Amino acid sequence: MKILFVAAEVSPLAKVGGMGDVVGSLPKVLHQLGHDVRVFMPYYGFISDKIDVPLEPVWKGEAMFQQFAVYQANLPDTDIPLYLFGHPVFDSRRIYGGEDEAWRFTFFSNGAAEFAWNHWKPEIIHCHDWHTGMIPVWMHQSPDIATVFTIHNLAYQGPWRALLESMTWCPWYMQGDNVMAAAIQFANRVTTVSPTYAQQIQTPAYGEKLEGLLSYLSGNLVGILNGIDTETYNPAEDRFISSAFDAESLDKRVKNKIAIQEETGLEINRNAMLVGIVARLVEQKGIDLVIQILDRFMSYTDSQLIILGTGDRHYETQLWQMASRFPGRMAVQLLHNDALSRRVYAGADVFLMPSRFEPCGLSQLMAMRYGCIPIVRRTGGLVDTVSFYDPINEAGTGYCFDRYEPLDCFTAMVRAWEGFRFKADWQKLQQRAMGADFSWYRSAGEYIKVYKGVLGKPQELSPMEEEKIAKLTASYR
Numbered sequence: 001m002k003i004l005f006v007a008a009e010v011s012p013l014a015k016v017g018g019m020g021d022v023v024g025s026l027p028k029v030l031h032q033l034g035h036d037v038r039v040f041m042p043y044y045g046f047i048s049d050k051i052d053v054p055l056e057p058v059w060k061g062e063a064m065f066q067q068f069a070v071y072q073a074n075l076p077d078t079d080i081p082l083y084l085f086g087h088p089v090f091d092s093r094r095i096y097g098g099e100d101e102a103w104r105f106t107f108f109s110n111g112a113a114e115f116a117w118n119h120w121k122p123e124i125i126h127c128h129d130w131h132t133g134m135i136p137v138w139m140h141q142s143p144d145i146a147t148v149f150t151i152h153n154l155a156y157q158g159p160w161r162a163l164l165e166s167m168t169w170c171p172w173y174m175q176g177d178n179v180m181a182a183a184i185q186f187a188n189r190v191t192t193v194s195p196t197y198a199q200q201i202q203t204p205a206y207g208e209k210l211e212g213l214l215s216y217l218s219g220n221l222v223g224i225l226n227g228i229d230t231e232t233y234n235p236a237e238d239r240f241i242s243s244a245f246d247a248e249s250l251d252k253r254v255k256n257k258i259a260i261q262e263e264t265g266l267e268i269n270r271n272a273m274l275v276g277i278v279a280r281l282v283e284q285k286g287i288d289l290v291i292q293i294l295d296r297f298m299s300y301t302d303s304q305l306i307i308l309g310t311g312d313r314h315y316e317t318q319l320w321q322m323a324s325r326f327p328g329r330m331a332v333q334l335l336h337n338d339a340l341s342r343r344v345y346a347g348a349d350v351f352l353m354p355s356r357f358e359p360c361g362l363s364q365l366m367a368m369r370y371g372c373i374p375i376v377r378r379t380g381g382l383v384d385t386v387s388f389y390d391p392i393n394e395a396g397t398g399y400c401f402d403r404y405e406p407l408d409c410f411t412a413m414v415r416a417w418e419g420f421r422f423k424a425d426w427q428k429l430q431q432r433a434m435g436a437d438f439s440w441y442r443s444a445g446e447y448i449k450v451y452k453g454v455l456g457k458p459q460e461l462s463p464m465e466e467e468k469i470a471k472l473t474a475s476y477r
């Protein structure tokens with residue numbers, strides 16, 4: 001099948017959060033499974049520092065009264081064609097934000113649609129989040145190009161209809177108050193990134209005011225669990241960490257703990273449980289719960305805490321101030337740094353993710369892959385990826401709590417702190433977490449079924465595809 005991925009972020013070229021990881025890794029697996037997958041993204045100013053981009057564009061077009069040029073390169077370390085949408089509005093300073101954000105990404109979507117109509121015509125455009133949400137609306141008039149729209153985060157819904165109408169053409173049939181709502185109505189298929197979140201967004205608690213629409217269209221909505229790029233996120237081969245290790249050589253892991261303690265100014269102490277957080281510091285991630293229990297948790301236990309993230313200024317300030325109360329025990333790094341995030345996954349003992357809502361979550365998967373035990377609130381994809389630790393039956397992969405309450409989060413953290421003292425059991429827990437299947441292969445199979453469905457074919461895998469997926473899954477570890 002010919003599939004064009006369109007997104008605002010593609011890792012490792014431009015990444016703010018998990019969507020970038022998905023768009024940077026899923027196409028590789030679909031390509032391995034024999035599909036002609038290509039990727040279309042903005043040509044941010046910093047991309048030419050990371051890969052070679054030819055000076056001559058492959059195509060020039062016009063959208064929203066602006067000229068643009070599309071440059072062709074390859075997704076790093078692959079031969080997957082990468083199309084870069086070039087216009088001065090996509091500069092080096094930012095991916096998101098700014099007063100012209102709604103205009104910028106609507107223009108980008110319009111450019112992608114023009115590109116698909118006039119230069120490389122895919123059978124399917126796979127769109128990601130509101131930034132690409134107008135594409136399904138426009139493609140509605142092109143029955144030979146189907147669309148799949150993936151919701152990575154329903155909280156961000158893009159510009160409202162009146163603004164859209166003032167910026168660009170909205171076809172007469174377009175309905176929906178904002179871009180996200182319109183995309184949900186017009187995509188041939190809507191997916192989100194875990195089965196539990198697919199259910200939750202049909203309820204008022206998680207639907208962000210679109211629950212009515214989502215439950216009305218629930219027959220067209222499917223939750224497919226994310227995977228991670230198991231080749232780049234591999235503790236046995238990761239060149240960004242101090243000491244490579246795998247599930248059979250966990251004794252080597254402690255060097256990473258000492259290294260991250262040294263790097264971030266924590267006391268060198270291999271016995272203190274080191275809690276890690278790597279996240280966008282926004283309401284979604286449960287940072288307010290962390291702030292509420294931190295004083296008590298740090299006083300009650302001898303744990304250490306490292307937080308890596310950027311986001312809302314009030315969270316950044318509060319965390320920074322708290323760190324000054326626990327010198328040597330709490331480190332806050334207010335930056336976005338992929339290499340450092342890997343060192344946190346590889347060095348911390350537990351990974352805290354008390355999300356208010358979580359479409360899937362990739363950080364907990366990366367943490368588990370690096371033997372760092374997740375403590376999660378059971379919501380969205382965290383329910384589907386982390387199971388209760390049961391030391392007696394030697395089952396489960398992490399510590400979980402249900403209610404979004406400080407006490408419940410505190411209790412889960414104390415349980416983990418107590419569990420951490422039983423080294424032999426802890427090691428088995430780490431091995432189980434590391435042994436879970438984080439690969440994209442099974443989920444890529446689910447996407448292939450969705451693609452076949454929107455092309456009007458039976459939604460099933462051929463025996464050959466099944467066999468290939470089984471082989472790849474078995475080989476990745």
Ligand SMILES: Nc1ncnc2c1ncn2[C@@H]1O[C@H](COP(=O)(O)OP(=O)(O)O[C@H]2O[C@H](CO)[C@@H](O)[C@H](O)[C@H]2O)[C@@H](O)[C@H]1O
Nearest residue numbers: 017018019152279308309335336337341359360361362363
């Ligand atoms: N300061 C920092 N420095 C370096 N790396 C950092 C970082 N802060 C975050 N990251 C990285 O960004 C990614 C975060 O991915 P998540 O899926 O956990 O959350 P996010 O909310 O961004 O994604 C949204 O989209 C994804 C993809 O569908 C869903 O899994 C998720 O639930 C949804 O909220 C991880 O790769 C993490 O390592």
